[in-house]
Amino acid sequence: MLHLRTGRVLELTALGGATRTARFQPEPDGTWTGLDGHYAGEPLRVVRRADGTVDHLDQAGFVCTRTPYDPAAEVPGGVDAQGRQAD
Template identity: 85%
Template sequence: MALTGPWCCGTSAVALHLRAGRVLELTALGGAARTSRFRPGPDGTWTGLDGYCAGEPLRVVHRADSTVDHLDQAGFVHTRTPYDPAAEVPGGVDAQGWQAG
């Protein structure tokens, strides 16, 4: 599945796993990110089953060529690299890259 594997929400690294029943599970790759499971819906989105994301939508956003651009988790953008400048990140991405403040 093209959606599984590592993702970033800002600078937090997570992994998306496919579980039984086409359920997606979002887990931390180090640090203190929350774990959440999502069940598939008939419209191609997933709905959070538990934890912080309970009831929230997870939507795959595609580019014009139909490849996956990013995941939208109720407004939180997950990209393949931290703050991917090629992805549609709300508010944009600083041209100088991520800088600890």
């Protein structure tokens, strides 16, 4: 889930809330920079379609979408059939 917090800080959390969260501060160029944890100093940017609507978020190279990956689509590194495993 994506939350806008005080000071325009973005916070990304898992739907279940059981995994790590990531907080990002806004930058003048429209991107955000990670504040803490695994993403400290890492960029977050909005990727838009040709018509200007949001396609996905690029979180330091990780693609965040509202829908799961299409199983037929090419995904760099492949997709684990069991889903993401805990660290």
